[in-house]
Amino acid sequence: MSTILVVSGSPSVPSRTAALGEHLAARLRRHEHAVRTVRVRDLPPAALLSGDRDDPAVADVVTAIERADGLVVASPVYKAAYSGVLKTLLDLLPQYALDGKVVLPVVTGGTPAHVLAIDYALRPVLSALGAHHVMPGWFVLDRHLEPSADDPFDVTVRSESAGPLYEVVDAFSTALRDRSSLLATR
Amino acid sequence: MSTILVVSGSPSVPSRTAALGEHLAARLRRHEHAVRTVRVRDLPPAALLSGDRDDPAVADVVTAIERADGLVVASPVYKAAYSGVLKTLLDLLPQYALDGKVVLPVVTGGTPAHVLAIDYALRPVLSALGAHHVMPGWFVLDRHLEPSADDPFDVTVRSESAGPLYEVVDAFSTALRDRSSLLATR
Amino acid sequence: MSTILVVSGSPSVPSRTAALGEHLAARLRRHEHAVRTVRVRDLPPAALLSGDRDDPAVADVVTAIERADGLVVASPVYKAAYSGVLKTLLDLLPQYALDGKVVLPVVTGGTPAHVLAIDYALRPVLSALGAHHVMPGWFVLDRHLEPSADDPFDVTVRSESAGPLYEVVDAFSTALRDRSSLLATR
């Protein structure tokens, strides 16, 4: 069992990206990880924009990131890159906040033309934060995410995206499990 | 005479990046342009993080960008990219908000190791916003910016950076002038 | 009238990218520019891979780039970036070989998922070469390029791509014309 934080960075409420985060959290819990989800948008705006790590809610998330073995970082694509909302949180983290951690980038967007935003925009930032392993991620088309009928905080992932998405999520789960058994033997 | 908006995106107050923005605005005014400076950090945090274009202060800046002939976009480097603060403003702009505009990217940072953040991180976002011409920009080392003794909102740029920085700023001014005389003859 | 070099960097012969280069050259000639096309693949392989600027064929192209007012740089997408073939030529150019020039990037690829390769991979390299103005470029899907029935070196561009592609090409032509009239008055 590993500790995982799912961070989603959409400026919208409700948000398909946030709902996807909850959906992936549920899947990872079924893999027996301890998973917490954080919507950056729920943190105090003034603290985020001024980079205030002393704000209690911000400090709580920074500590949760510090303690997590793994992170899912989910963002919508805006202007060919990750969202500014997500970046305000990443900006206030200590320089090597992701040192030793396994990270799964997940990006949502309206057009396949933005697929490379994962590897050219988000991944370099996660690398700069010292992540041990930024796993292969996945780009999910907005139209492959359908609001769940009975749970406003869940989504159904259409089959075109579900296969490859669950594959990278399960590979992330396996990587965390492997890492935790390796660290146990040292 | 062209209309120029200088947008700076540092989360800090006071900020070397914002002071540099004022400094460049003063230079551009001496070239007889109409220049306004905007610190993203001064806009209402909740409006920025929720992408609320109806907020009056945000709407005012969006309109100012729409009306400007040229933009100076100034950001500190955080985590090998532009700041999240800056990106929250860019995110809420209409898709082709920079269509037809001349844009000068200026980035400040603590180490020369981050120079390429201009061309690999900021420039693609400005291109995605439809900018007509993203000019060659400049990266200024923090330690080349010295607080001005008599004006807390100004900086002195040390000579190592001043030469190439003023060169790109003056080229930006010339490009605006050229564009305005061309448009006048059509 | 401006002098334009169209450089195409596909490793294949025949190549859709090279045929597209010829097609755009023909259009630019109709705009009364002096246009030459170069397929990097036709240059001596050993000279390219060793960066030998003294090779007569290579030296001829380097001089042609030096003398050109504008460049069209066309590449297929391979592995989410421009081709290595194209890059071998760019690598042996002098550091600021594109100083003062107007450049139009055009990229071809099999899937829209690679659209951002223009702005995140090719454009930063063209900026590093000192280009005065890297214009908004265009990504053309391979399947929108149909071999011409009567000319093996030409292609027909399907209407879905033709509109926006010709728009950026014509904007490039206009930018060159504007620049040449501006330089004439100085």
Add this chain to the structure above:
Amino acid sequence: MSTILVVSGSPSVPSRTAALGEHLAARLRRHEHAVRTVRVRDLPPAALLSGDRDDPAVADVVTAIERADGLVVASPVYKAAYSGVLKTLLDLLPQYALDGKVVLPVVTGGTPAHVLAIDYALRPVLSALGAHHVMPGWFVLDRHLEPSADDPFDVTVRSESAGPLYEVVDAFSTALRDRSSLLATR
């Protein structure tokens, strides 16, 4: 013991990057891995530039990559990115040639201003090739590489670079060892 291929992509002979590749290969051999080095520059130029996988020397390297558990990919920085020489080899590999492999990117350059070429230029290409794990890499300043007095194919790495460089190389070795023991237990 893992099988490692060190691929270096400098157009120069002799080359500091290639010598660094040999130097790292020697270190990895002392960690008891089976290491082979390949200089892309030694492959037949015409085959590389035409993407000819049937050429025997090229086919041999493609097979060696296929069989390797880990790859060190070493490139000088040219024009703010990896070399074209290196990319010609990467271009002709099958689409997911790095699937399941651990990869260490190492880049050499004349100025710290090019450090981000690893994360913004090389890493996205290695990700596009399906690499399981692109490890944190390192950028080595040319002037920290001194030709070895007694072996033209070796270099001495100056202490400023040696510490962090050997750290990422040893982490790469550990990651390979971990992966091989994990795969053995499945």
